[in-house]
Amino acid sequence: xxxxxxxxxxxxxxxxxxxxxxxxxxxxxxxxxxxxxxxxxxxxxxxxxxxxxxxxxxxxxxxxxxxxxxxxxxxxxxxxxxxxxxxxxxxxxxxxxxxxxxxxxxxxxxxxxxxxxxxxxxxxxxxxxxxxxxxxxxxxxxxxxxxxxxxxxxxxxxxxxxxx
Numbered sequence: 001x002x003x004x005x006x007x008x009x010x011x012x013x014x015x016x017x018x019x020x021x022x023x024x025x026x027x028x029x030x031x032x033x034x035x036x037x038x039x040x041x042x043x044x045x046x047x048x049x050x051x052x053x054x055x056x057x058x059x060x061x062x063x064x065x066x067x068x069x070x071x072x073x074x075x076x077x078x079x080x081x082x083x084x085x086x087x088x089x090x091x092x093x094x095x096x097x098x099x100x101x102x103x104x105x106x107x108x109x110x111x112x113x114x115x116x117x118x119x120x121x122x123x124x125x126x127x128x129x130x131x132x133x134x135x136x137x138x139x140x141x142x143x144x145x146x147x148x149x150x151x152x153x154x155x156x157x158x159x160x161x162x163x164x
Contacts, residue, residue, distance in 0.1 A: 002030040004083040005116070008074045010037050012044040013150050014055045015132055017124035021089040022065060024118050031064045033081050038071035045133055045157055058147055075110035086115045091125050133158075 005025050011018055011034070025032045036051045046054070048069045059065045070077035078086055086106065088099050103115035119125065132145055137158055142151040 003028070003085075004031045004033060004081060005029040005085040005087050006033045006035050006074070006078045006081055006083045007087040007089075008035040008037055008070070008077065009089075010039050010044060010129070011051050011055055012046055012129050013051065013132065013146060013154055014058050015124070015127045015129060015146050015150075016144070017089065017091065017120045017127040018055075019058055020120040020124050021087065021118050022059060022062065024120075025087045026062065026064055028116075029064070029085070031066060032087070033083065034059070034065060034067045035074070035077055035081075036067070036069040037074070038069060045154070050153070054150055054153065057149060073109065075106050075113050078113050079110070084113055086113060088115055088117050090117045090119050091128065 005028070007022060007025055009018070022032055022034060034055050036048055036055065038048055044051070052067055052069055055067045059067065074086060078084070086103075088103065090096060090099060099117065103117075106113060106115060120127070127145060132142060133154065135145075136142055136151070136154045142154065145151075146154070
């Protein structure tokens with residue numbers, strides 16, 4: 001039986017920190033399902049379709065990675081994928097309270113599904129999609145934070161928003 005884990009998130013946009021977690025998750029599983037959430041509460045910069053496409057391009061060549069999207073409860077999507085483990089990234093201690101609360105809620109909803117917290121490499125521990133978008137908005141180079149095609153997409157999207 002294959003070990004499948006699901007890594008849900010908004011990934012708006014995907015960063016090298018996310019990619020680091022995906023690679024780490026591959027070390028403990030046979031398949032990593034990266035699941036883009038339809039969470040409109042966060043006012044995403046990119047559509048779900050755009051986020052899925054950017055992740056697929058970012059993980060091209062990584063064997064054992066599947067990319068999809070879901071609307072609704074993450075635990076229901078995890079079951080649908082035949083997995084029993086949710087991967088969540090923890091960058092800083094400030095992430096812990098929210099992630100812990102979500103993990104306990106998920107456990108209450110589905111006690112057969114476990115949550116594993118993974119820390120990215122120290123060089124990515126401060127990265128967040130929100131910070132990346134703010135830096136891009138202010139004109140910073142995103143080299144070393146996101147793949148070059150993601151940087152280009154962010155800057156193009158921000159340019160379109162400024163014109164609107």
